[in-house]
Amino acid sequence: MLTIKNLHVKLEDEDKQILKGVDLTVEAGRVHAIMGPNGSGKSTLSYVLSGRDGYEVTDGTALLEGEDLLAMEPEERAAAGLFLAFQYPVEIPGVGNMTFLRTALNAQRKLRGEDEISAGDFLKLVREKAKTLKIDAEMLKRPVNVGFSGGEKKRNEILQMAMLEPKMCILDETDSGLDVDAMKLVSDGVNALRDSGRGFLVITHYQRLLDHIKPDVVHIMADGRIVKTGGPELALEVEKNGYADILAEVA
């Protein structure tokens, strides 16, 4: 599904290398988790994959189902099936959540050469998905993320993911700011989307999320590289001992 090879990324405006050779492959139907110390480059990886400005790829490749992600505009990547649940979802005053969802859904369909969704079908779909995430009608009417609590913003990200049905989902610390019940809701939302055709890359600091969204593979990222890869037990080890042992071992 997602194949990243030797990815090197520096800041565009500064001589600062952030990703220093990332190799990572997420297969369809599998959930990969990335853990790693603050500042190790996890969010940078997610931004570079989704096409945010400000970064320069100096080496390496990233393919989505064989297509060169790095050559595409952000909207083309989305239409190709990539989705990033932001670590910090953006507030957009003046743009209603519903308008946003409908515009996004139709824009992706258009880019893929499909017909727009009818107003009725759209409403039905939003209501159904919002209900399972306990997002009420009032929240749907409000401007995108404006005045949402931290947890509401994260649930709103998952709502977008559920609506857009991407092939490759990257979740950047979607668990941060969630209370226990919201964590369950969000995890259920993600698990509902798990199927043989879809890949997940879950960035998190805590085992807690991985109790709900069981990963197949766990990676440890440090200083711009994947330094260790293992099974779910690796996350448990981090939870117990922190990163010191792992970093010492690979140093």
Added chain:
Amino acid sequence: MAVVQTKQDLVESRIAALAMPEGKAWAKVARQDALARLRAMGLPHRRDEYWKYTDPTSLTQLAASRAALHDDSDETPVFAAIDRLRLVFVDGVFDPAQSDDPALAGVEIMRLTDAMAMDLHWARDYFGKLEAQGQSPVARPLAALNTAFATDGVVIRAIGVAEKPVSLIYLHRDPSSDAILHHVVRVESGASLTLLENGPAAARFNKVMEVSVADDGVFDHVRTQGRDHERRAVTHVFARLGARSQYKSFTLTANGVLTRNEHVITLTGGDASAHVAGAALGDGASGAFHHDDTVFITHDAERCESRQVFKKVLRNSAVGVFQGKILVKPGAQKTDGYQISQSLLLDDDSVFLAKPELEIYADDVSCSHGSTTGAIDETALFYLRARGVPRDVATDLLVLAFIDEAIAEIADARLAEDIRHRLELWLGRRRQG
């Protein structure tokens, strides 16, 4: 001295080129008074403080500059779906054939020239009077010129709740038309009226509207200034508001080489409220774009509220100007005044010039003003694109969001929706090239 002399020369040659329309004695007096005011003030000059950001030359010169006609057959006219009474002006001349019969429950409507041939007390009480009162503390010579020489217009008196909006439609058919229109609106105590205006009117358009709202009256004004790229317009609204009255005005402007919209509003009775809003979208690439909102709100009674919301979206060397003042007179306690002017610059070439002013002579008031200039929020743009929305569509969505605070000032939801829809159409068509 040189400037004063130039201004005098200018005004005399301009006056010589105009003819004062006929009318009853009262009308003649009003016209002559206006002419005397104009002579005393002279025409505006770019060195006048009040015209510092906008060059009035093309508005004061003898003849109108040519303005190519804009083909707007590609869209249904704005307000088309709204049930309204239509009054059509072609190049500044009322056209009864294209207009509806001006009979409307709760409202009296008459052509200005007809009203001036009669002793219509309410027309006589306001014609030229509100304009004259609005000449101090700042001179507005082009409005005095209008009062003296306006060739057409309507007088409208709401005596009850108007059954439907009165809609003034301005058609531009002659590429060198030079139109001077003057309207008078009186909203009687407890009455209410919605006035709509749309269309480019003429190559050069000078319009004055005097609005008197009695105690407990409600006046709503929504207008769009047509898409003609080359037209020039100077408009003045002079409003006086009685106790507990409510006044709301919204203007949408797209295109136009030069537009200067002045609002001079005085709150004269307690607990009145005045909201003035405007949204302007300008692209200098399709000819020049210069848009000036000049607002002067005077609080002269207690517990009144005023609100100014102006938004401008500018690209390709477009220029936006905002001059807005709140004057709180002695004794106008508990005044609540708010003013915001904002521009969204879509490139580095466009300019926004803002001069917000507060002048307060009462001690128990709450007044605030703010002005910002900014670019598109890149973070929001990326968020939208990451969800599959192409850059140009995402930009337009953010443009609409930026403007929405001004549109939200429109009281009637259907009218607000019409304006929003119009903007979406314009932006959408622009994207398609």
